[in-house]
Amino acid sequence: MRRGDMQGVCGEGERRVKALLPAMVVGCVLMGIRAKVSVYDALIRGAKEGLTTLVQMAPCLCAVMMAVALLRETGLMDAMSALLEPVFSRIGIPREAAPLVLLRPLSGSAALAAVRQVMEQTGADSRASRLCCVICGASETVFFTGSLYLGAAGVKKSRYAVFAALTAYAAGVLAAAMMV
Amino acid sequence: MNGLFCAMLLAGTLYAAATGRLDAAQHALLSGGGEAMTLLLELAGAYAFFGGMMGILRECGAADALARALKKPLSRLFRFAPGEEAALSEISLNLSANMLGMGGAATPAGMTAMRKMARANGNDGRASDAMILFLVINTSSVQLLPTTMIALRAQAGAANPTDIVAPVLAATTVSTICGAAICRAFAARGKGV
Numbered sequence: 001m002r003r004g005d006m007q008g009v010c011g012e013g014e015r016r017v018k019a020l021l022p023a024m025v026v027g028c029v030l031m032g033i034r035a036k037v038s039v040y041d042a043l044i045r046g047a048k049e050g051l052t053t054l055v056q057m058a059p060c061l062c063a064v065m066m067a068v069a070l071l072r073e074t075g076l077m078d079a080m081s082a083l084l085e086p087v088f089s090r091i092g093i094p095r096e097a098a099p100l101v102l103l104r105p106l107s108g109s110a111a112l113a114a115v116r117q118v119m120e121q122t123g124a125d126s127r128a129s130r131l132c133c134v135i136c137g138a139s140e141t142v143f144f145t146g147s148l149y150l151g152a153a154g155v156k157k158s159r160y161a162v163f164a165a166l167t168a169y170a171a172g173v174l175a176a177a178m179m180v
Numbered sequence: 181m182n183g184l185f186c187a188m189l190l191a192g193t194l195y196a197a198a199t200g201r202l203d204a205a206q207h208a209l210l211s212g213g214g215e216a217m218t219l220l221l222e223l224a225g226a227y228a229f230f231g232g233m234m235g236i237l238r239e240c241g242a243a244d245a246l247a248r249a250l251k252k253p254l255s256r257l258f259r260f261a262p263g264e265e266a267a268l269s270e271i272s273l274n275l276s277a278n279m280l281g282m283g284g285a286a287t288p289a290g291m292t293a294m295r296k297m298a299r300a301n302g303n304d305g306r307a308s309d310a311m312i313l314f315l316v317i318n319t320s321s322v323q324l325l326p327t328t329m330i331a332l333r334a335q336a337g338a339a340n341p342t343d344i345v346a347p348v349l350a351a352t353t354v355s356t357i358c359g360a361a362i363c364r365a366f367a368a369r370g371k372g373v
Contacts, residue, residue, distance in 0.1 A: 020342045024325075035240040046235015047228040054227045056201035058220055065219070066212030067185060070192035073208035074201050106184050115332060116219060124336035128261040133333060133344045137326025138351035142319045149315050152291040156305040156349055161312045164362040165319040172320065172355030179347045 005027065030118060035161060064109040071099075092177040096121055096128040097135070105169055107144035112136075127180060134176040139169055214267030219335070234282050245286060246276035252311060256362065258310050259367060265303030267293040271314055278322050309367035316359040321352050 032039035071077040081095040088098050100114040115132045122128045142165045150158055196205035237243070250272040255265070270293035277286035299312045307315075326348045333341040 005282060018340060018342070020345065021330075022319065024202070024233060028233050028240075031240045031242070031296070032236045037236070037239040039236055042236045042239040042274065043232035046238065047232040049227075049235065050227040050231020051224060053231070053283070054220055054224055054273060058216070061216040061220060062204055062213040063185065063216035064228070065186040067215040069185065069208035069212035069326045070196075070205055073204040074192050074196040075199065075204075076192055076195040079195075079227075108183075112219075112328070115329070116336070119332070123198040124333055124338035129333075129336075129338075130213045130344060130347075133326070133329040134351055137323075137329040137344060137348035138321055140319045140321040143303065145319045147296045148287070149290060150307065153311065154303060154305055155293035155307045155311070158307050159312060160362075160366045161307055161315055164316045164359055164366065167362055168316055168320040168355045168359030169284060171358035174283060176351040177348065179350060 023131045056110070060109040061112065064107060065113045068110060068113040068117060076122065089173060093131065094128040097132050100135060101173055104139055106142045108144065111141070131180040133177060134180050135173055138172045138176060142166060142169055192259070204262050204305060222335040223328075223331050226327070226334060230281065230325075230327040234280060235281055238282060243273070243280055246279065247272040250276055254336070258313060260310050261301060261308050264297045264308065264310050266300065267296035267310075271297065275317065275322055278318065279324050281325060281327055282322050290314075309363065309370065313360060313363040313367075316363055317356060320355040320359045322356060324349070324350070 005097045029039055032042060033129075068077075071080075077099055081098045084098045084102075085095045088095065088101070093101060096118045100111060100118065103110040103114050115129070115136055118126075118132045146158075146161065146165060150161070193205055193210075196202050247269070251268060254272050254275070255268055258264075258268075258271070260268075270289045274286045274290040274293055277283075277289065293314060294311060297308060297314070301308050326344065329344060329348070330341045333344065
């Protein structure tokens with residue numbers, strides 16, 4: 001019943017949501033004109049940065065998607081999801097989304113591969129797919145960011161940092177499972 | 181990451197051997213990389229679009245304006261140890277760039293902020309309360325627009341790729357508030373001892 005309600009809300013807001021990116025374009029262009037920057041050149045420089053990010057991701061994504069395909073094709077991922085189902089179903093997480101919830105804090109590429117996997121399995125608009133997207137969009141690669149920043153500061157004793165970061169992630173997952 | 185990757189490969193191959201599905205394993209190993217390249221090509225247009233929009237915002241000085249606006253609330257949120265407040269401008273720059281999805285600008289500022297705070301504590305190799313709070317806010321994600329997920333949904337043929345924006349914002353707000361509250365509780369306990 002709760003989910004039905006949420007879908008009703010989504011239906012009403014649908015037109016506004018569809019206008020989001022066009023509105024962003026208008027906003028950015030107007031801001032650019034007002035600040036007297038060359039919108040075209042700024043856009044090209046930004047696009048180059050976006051595409052560079054993508055190219056830098058390529059080797060990682062190839063490696064990780066190979067590993068994820070291996071787990072999927074051999075059936076190990078299904079076996080693991082089935083094992084975790086009793087715990088995850090209690091907090092409202094469908095079994096297809098279980099690998100993503102575990103992989104997300106560890107690796108951004110693996111999370112991306114896992115979300116795509118769920119989308120192919122259950123369709124782009126299934127609850128599992130939407131939940132995966134919300135969890136992924138609302139979190140970061142905790143261990144990567146953590147080791148980067150703590151390493152930069154030469155930290156050896158991280159105290160409660162990992163605990164706090166992972167608890168915050170769990171809270172985000174729970175919130176997502178309640179809303180989607 | 182290395183451990184995780186090795187575990188995935190070994191577990192997958194051994195499981196395949198045990199269940200007699202080595203042909204499936206072979207096929208997966210050869211086709212997985214190809215799937216990744218297809219995905220990258222399909223995401224490229226959206227990445228260029230979002231990158232371009234962020235490029236315009238950046239050259240308008242949006243990140244700097246946001247950083248200025250964030251400074252005051254951040255100085256209240258963070259309980260700096262003496263000397264650590266020197267990192268405030270990098271902290272606000274890092275968070276504002278992250279909110280706008282400019283990872284390229286956010287990371288260097290964040291690393292400088294951490295180094296400045298470490299120096300204020302005499303580089304003793306121990307994470308201070310402010311350093312941990314900054315890290316936790318960063319790992320709980322503050323990005324306003326989940327661009328990669330929008331791109332992924334569009335590529336998979338979702339009816340409305342942007343309809344996840346509101347739940348993402350709500351979930352990330354919950355996780356950030358929860359992280360900050362935990363940090364504050366630990367910091368208060370640490371001072372009591």
